[in-house]
Amino acid sequence: MLEIRNLTAAYAAIPAIRDISLTVPEGGIVSIIGANGAGKSTLLKAISGLIQKKSGSIRFAGQDIICERANRIVARGISHVAEGRQIFAHMKVEDNIHLGAYLYHRRRHRQELQEHIRQVYEMFPVLGRRSRQIAGTLSGGEQQMLAIARALMARPKLLLLDEPSMGLAPLVVHDIFAIIQRLNQMGTTILLVEQNARAALRIAAYAYVLETGQMVLEGPAATLLTDSRVKAAYLGG
């Protein structure tokens, strides 16, 4: 579904990525693990169009998207839940949800839209209860759910998740990962970037290890979980 070949991107203050190749098969969960500053977020931003690429190719559903702008890439079916959630904190929860479906408002599918909002609230009942609350007043876990819910409103085929567990209590992390698995079972392909390597490897089928902007290791997630180098560097020995 997503094919990246020899991708290089560098931009002022963010960590660079060099010569990255990666494949995300349709219907799967692929994880990218790596330390802080390894370039994981840069890679996701490159895919979603937030930063420009120097060279390489990104093909999504058979089409080259390397030169597309971010708002067009969303329309193609890739939604990016960015690091730090990036919700519209000063707006109501329901406004965030509506803006998630921005592309559908313009195409005037009102009825479908209402149905879709209902489904998302069904999946995240807490957001339904707090729909009129200002998004910035939600707890960290609820904000992460809102960020995911907002991304789902664009009906992505591929969901890019950047550190969904960041800053959350272990119990909440458990909930978020359960949601990710459920989304995957419902047919959404997932590319997950995580510092929490153990959790990320447990739900993925395949995984990559990123170090200082380059892919150093890849393999089935189960294999990486027992790999001595991965154990030493990312799983606490």
Added chain:
Amino acid sequence: MNMASLAGQLLQYIVTGVTIGSIYAMVAIGFNIIYNVTEIINLAQGEFVMLGGLVMVSLHMLWKLPLIAAFPVTVVIVTGIGLLMNYAAIRPIRRPTVLTLIIATIAASMIIKGAAMLIWGTDSFDLTAFSGRTPILIAGAAIQPQYFWVIGFLVVIVAGLTFFFDKTIIGKAMSACSENAAAAQLVGIDVRWMVLLSFALSAAIGAIAGITMTPIALMDYDRGAMLAIKGFGAAVLGGLGSFPGAIVGGLMMGLIESLGAGFLWSGYKDAYALAALLIVLFIRPSGIMGNRDVIRFKRF
């Protein structure tokens, strides 16, 4: 001087102040719309007002278009110039930073002013007042009917914008761009289109300010800069980016100016409001309605 005439005079100055203040508030709203989406201070905002007045004068006085037709045509023309400015001065900049973009708006304002001088010359032009010039006498104050038009248009603009930003998805998308441009792109909002829209809206509001003020204050090619300074002052006074702040700031600037000129020395008319602005900024740098927490993250 007896009490009755003093009260009448006071009322006169207050009504005049609110009217001038409404103009400043419209200019300030124009600043805020562009600032909220782009963080740019569009220093050509005053030129939109000047163009609104002069284009309207040409259409109505020269080409004899009736007011009711000339008004929308003027707004459309000035909006077009706002869009043109976005395409010609803002978009071509290859590495946009807030500072280079602001400098580009200064360049645009000079070009617009120069072009206006070539077209209209240096004369001041009058425009027919919308409902005649017979003053309405209230408690010893003589109030021009045009004043009500100015204040009325401010109310209409504020109501319209409140609806636009609170109730429509495009308005919410614009607010989303101002809050987090990257996140806005990630939900599919075309930020460049929103920037274009912000210039269009600001130009349209500037044009309305110019059209409604010309029957009171006349209009010439050179008025833009001072209007921009006062409008910017009003925006900063109220808190840059805040729409209620723009109204409060605009009305305060107008009132201080009118009362200062009336009761103190009229020669320092332009100084009073700007002095008040400085005092407010010393005490509260985020402006009257500005959010202190938000202001910390902004570059200007």
